[in-house]
Amino acid sequence: MSVPVPNIDESWTLFIDRDGVINKRDFDGYITQSEKFIFLPGVFEGLKRLRGRFGRIIVVTNQQGVGKGLMSERNLNELHHYMVDKLKEQEIHIDAIYAATNIRGARNDRRKPRPNMALEARQQFKEIDFSKSVMIGDTDGDLRFGMNLGMKTVLVLSDESIEGRPDFIVNDLEELANDWNL
Numbered sequence: 001m002s003v004p005v006p007n008i009d010e011s012w013t014l015f016i017d018r019d020g021v022i023n024k025r026d027f028d029g030y031i032t033q034s035e036k037f038i039f040l041p042g043v044f045e046g047l048k049r050l051r052g053r054f055g056r057i058i059v060v061t062n063q064q065g066v067g068k069g070l071m072s073e074r075n076l077n078e079l080h081h082y083m084v085d086k087l088k089e090q091e092i093h094i095d096a097i098y099a100a101t102n103i104r105g106a107r108n109d110r111r112k113p114r115p116n117m118a119l120e121a122r123q124q125f126k127e128i129d130f131s132k133s134v135m136i137g138d139t140d141g142d143l144r145f146g147m148n149l150g151m152k153t154v155l156v157l158s159d160e161s162i163e164g165r166p167d168f169i170v171n172d173l174e175e176l177a178n179d180w181n182l
Helices: 043-051 073-089 116-124 140-148 173-179
Strands: 013-016 056-062 096-100 133-137 152-156 168-170
Touching: 013 116, 043 056, 043 173, 056 116, 073 096, 096 116, 133 140, 140 152, 152 173, 168 173
Parallel strands: 013 056, 013 133, 056 096, 133 152, 152 168
Antiparallel strands: none
């Protein structure tokens, strides 16, 4: 680890990417149905322990499959309800989900690494302080999203090629909870 573990308490916010961090990512397409939404190893145990320390957990996810017409907003919402329900079964509460459904380069682009989803979250949760926030993701866009806002960043290793330099690198969320003694 390149930086000290932050002293996290309930005033902190965890921003977390979906595909490649919470669920298995489809590198050849999009997750469009709950049958293909496969939780990654360590997600339940790791998120449960992270939830015990962070005041808020907010999912921020790029989902341009909607903008491309490969799935509907309703379909995406059903997937997110499925995810939230499965996490609730494990006593894990997600405070909010923000999804950028536009295609890359759209006029009103909300996709990471742009800060729009985090700024929307701060409008909803006024107490969010980006200097007391952590972004967990598996792509350069996720890392830049967090870095651009002054957050600590955590990379979950995947098949994605990364150029950025995150503050922490882990294989899964359970490893992060272990490394941070949560």
